[in-house]
Amino acid sequence: MRAVVYDRPNEFTLRDVTEPALAPGDVRLRVVASGVCGTDQHIHEGGFGVRFPATPGHEMVGEVVEAHPSVAEPRAGEFVVVDNVLTCGRCDQCQQGRVGLCRNLEAYGLTAQGSVAETIVVAASTCIPIGDLSPEIAVLAEPLACVIHGMDVLQLRPAADVLVVGAGPTGQLLTQTLVRGGASRVVVAAPTEAKLGVARRHGATETVITDRGDFAASYRRLRELAPHGFDVVIDATGASGVLNALLPMVRDGGTMMIYGMASEDVQLTVSPYEIFRRELTIKGSFAQTNCLSRAVSMLRHGVVSADGIITHRFPLEQYADALQALRDPACLKAVVVP
Template sequence: MKAIVYDEPGKFELRDVPIPVPGAHDVLIRVLVAGVCGTDLHLHHGEFGPTYPLIPGHEIAGEVVELGSAVNSLRVGDRVTFDNTAACGHCTECRRARPAFCEFILAQGVNAPGGFAEFVLASANRCFVVNDLDPEVAVFAEPTACVVHGLDVLALQPGSRVLMFGAGPTGLVLAQLLARSGAGSLTVAAPTQAKLDIAQERGADQTVLVDRANPHATSARLRDLAGPGFDVVIDASGSLSALEQAIPLTRVGGTVFVYGMAAEAAQWAVPPYDIFRRELTIKGSFAQQFSFDRALTALRGGRVRTEGMITHRFTLEEYAEALEAVADSSCIKAVITP
């Protein structure tokens, strides 16, 4: 089969590799659609803990083509998506119900073969049947699961005034679920008008176009909207400039929520006196835990609408162009269709 393979950071090639053979509890999946996200850009640069050789790709929708000998929960021909992570269940963090922090975690697309390939293996018990969903909807299951976990961590109080920086694919999913999870008002700030239009059409109460050439004007506009401050300020962009604005825009007793992924080496200056004096809370959210089923419920029920969000489609041969697209703010969501 054809697959994108990295041997070191920044260097990949399209190779012919053996089609994997399912073990007793595995299924072989033909990849129909694989999402490309910001995490894949970090992995490209050697961040996020990759193990080489690596086939990346962790947002996957595909079709079951072969069953392991002990699999009776799926059928050949089923369309599925799957949780790309498998925890040991026995280490300290697993025993504290934090499987994403498992000492021995297997994360397909990070330290195990992922979906930027014609075929991928998955454990049958981590698969979810999505015969009722178009593959270009089902491929949003993993990022939506991450958002659902993020909302678990945030524990939003009903009626909260929320400001979110960023309107990429996960930001747009987050905006939709925030609007339906008790936010009293939701303001979304981002540098691309087309993305803001989708955010407003799907739940944001107001939007602010970030002017990268004149950041002071954007800051002034946000300060005008903030009044005494937002109850919650979310960075879903991974941008240090957004994080630097977050604390001043947060009201007394409010929460700054770090959802976007900045570079590993990035440093954010946090004023400890301000946190102390105004009783602010800073929270972070990593990956997804116990949330795939709820993500699929949101996708099936229309609480998360994905139409128009996939703006770029590539083949495996065009993987370099896919990475370039994800780095371009005009791209909302890029996918690989092997």
């Protein structure tokens, strides 16, 4: 079968690789679709703990084509999404139920083969059948699962007034989940009007055009909307200029959540006096574990819509173009279809 393989950072080839044998508990999937996200760009550059040789792809939908005799479910012919994060179950974090912070975390598309390939072998226990959900929509299950984990971390108060900064796929899924999850208002701020239009179509109450390099230029408009700030401000950009300009937009007693992935060298400057005096909370949300089935449920019932979010599709041969599309303002979600 063919797969995209990196032997070192920044260089990959599409090549024939030997299909691994099935170990007990494994199934082989024919990859139907594989979403591309910012994490894949970090992997491209050799970051994020990637192990070479590496095949990226962690947002996958597949059809079960073969199961080890030890596997009862899923069965051949079933379409599934995959919980790509593998935890050890032994470390202190796993044993305290904080499995997402496992100290021996492995993941398909990072330390194990990913789905930018024609087939992939995964543990049957990581597969969630999608039933009658279209595989084209199910490819959003992994990023949506990360959003659901974010909601678990956030513990949104009913009727909270929320600002989401960033209208990429993550900002869009966050917005929809916050709207359905009890926020009284979700304001979305981002630089691209077309993306803000998608957010409004899916329930954003207000949108504000911003400049990532000069986020403070948006303060006036945001202050008009929320003179005392927002109960919750979520960064879905990972951009230093945005992150460092958000605290003034948080209402006293409110929460800032760091959801977007910033580079490791980005620093956030905060005044401890301000945190103390204004009783502010800063939360982080990283990846997800055990949230995929809730994501599939939300997509199946139309609570979260994929409409307008998947904008680009590429064959395996064009993986470079799929990565390039991440920088295209016209692109929301790019998907590789082997």
